[in-house]
Amino acid sequence: MTMSQPSVELTILMPCLNEAETLAVCIEKAQAFLAREGVEGEILIADNGSMDGSPEIALGLGARVVPVAVRGYGAALIGGIAAARGRYVVMGDADDSYDFSALEGILAKLREGNDLVMGNRFKGGIAEGAMPFLHRYLGNPVLSFLGRLFYRIPIGDFHCGLRGFRRAAMLDLGLSTPGMEFASEMVVKSGLRKFRIAEVPVTLSPDGRSRPPHLRTWRDGWRHLKFLLLYSPRWLFLLPGGLLFLVGCMAMFAIAFHWVSLDIHTMAYAGAAIVLGFQMLLLAAFTKLMGVRAGWLPATPRQQRWSSHLTLESCLVLGGAMFLAGLGLSMHALQLWASVDYGALDPRATMRWVVPSVTILALSGEIVMAGFFFEALRIPVRAAMVDEPEGA
Structure with missing residues (x-):
């Protein structure tokens, strides 16, 4: 028109x-x-x-x-x-x-x-x-x-x-x-x-x-x-995701170190809260970057600063460090098993290490995969090529 x-x-x-x-x-x-x-x-x-x-x-x-x-x-x-x-x-x-x-x-x-x-x-x-x-x-x-x-x-x-x-x-x-x-x-x-x-x-x-x-x-x-x-990834993903992640982490630590009377069953729910909250934080970043790229969200200096740090390399480093941390917790749980000659274990003791270990390992994988997606979002968009007739 x-x-x-x-x-x-x-x-x-x-x-x-x-x-x-x-x-x-x-x-x-x-x-x-x-x-x-x-x-x-x-x-x-x-x-x-x-x-x-x-x-x-x-x-x-x-x-x-x-x-x-x-x-x-x-x-x-x-x-x-x-x-x-x-x-x-x-x-x-x-x-x-x-x-x-x-x-x-x-x-x-x-x-x-x-x-x-x-x-x-x-x-x-x-x-x-x-x-x-x-x-x-x-x-x-x-x-x-x-x-x-x-x-x-x-x-x-x-x-x-x-x-x-x-x-x-x-x-x-x-x-x-x-x-x-x-x-x-x-x-x-x-x-x-x-x-x-x-x-x-x-x-x-x-x-x-x-x-x-x-x-x-x-x-x-x-x-x-x-x-x-x-149009508001802050309120859709960032704030509820951050709150869920924070509450899950606090509950995980409190249960792991016996600061509260809650037990490993609650710790499992805390781990799920951490994973879901972290996914929502990633979705907030993805939505913001996609919105800026497509033009339906404005680019701001703050967004440009934090997005400049979300590179594949930084995610690989962070994901690798978290993987080693999760692996270390798994090894500690394995040592507890070895201390009883790989016999019956008290799950209330070992699961305090296994649940955090599994949670951290899952987060490490998410961070690495997110790094690749951040890089995909940075690939320049080319306008569709129109074939010209021969001799043009």
Whole structure:
């Protein structure tokens, strides 16, 4: 799709899939705003395959329509942003739940230099029946809290559908998710890139359609949560993995040296916690490096420093040292067996050495294999070669 150059100040963008019941009133409100405020702008409908005459309604009212073949909320908006002619874009649903005649607060924040301006329905007001109970008191608050916690973005309503942004900034982010999680992707990537983000109160009214909304509570809520987790290896892998590894190590040492009354059965669980926690730490490193390499996570000086030490050679050295340590513990357990002429043993004594030995040996193997994977992640990616015709 052609990336048009900005020719007006503001594009009011509405994704559309069979919105004939409410599209006209949304367009008329947007036109009233542009006329009242004297804003040079356009109204753009990103049509996602409507079969109810929505494109014809939009064209009849003077709006511009761009067809987007790929289905999905995010796909429609990505196509619309690419086709927009405005320096700024304000996007909102075409179901008459948002007031397109009251966009002055968003536009003012954009003119102040913000890259992304989010609406906040909880501050502006939610009319009775406008938001389902689960969305209002569980879904949106929980997901918004997780977004603030994971990414340190001071936004109270992560999933407000009415928002504005600099078009060039959004194009630079390379937004790609086709579904409802697009709303999260825009905010998360803006936060990771340190964009200037502001928030203004907006109102939410019951939508004017007679059919059910496209949004599916549990399916789309899970897609948002999954996106928030995958883009934060710190919270998905690093912190829980580090805690699990630390607790396992503390329990292992306490049991091995009789500091607590727990026995070898608990030590076995501690060993499993250590191995699983360590695997999660490796997954955090793998995910971060893969994200940076693919461009969906930003490279930071801290990441570059620690990743420079994760070489095959350093992993071979560390893995080898741990292998020798584990082997030494195994030899000590073998000596205990030899001391009774390889006869019956008290497992409560020997397993205090065997379980740590097996755990350390397993970790040594993981470290060595991880070293090879780190090297694989550093292999340069070549663009696909296109065969030229003979004689070219």
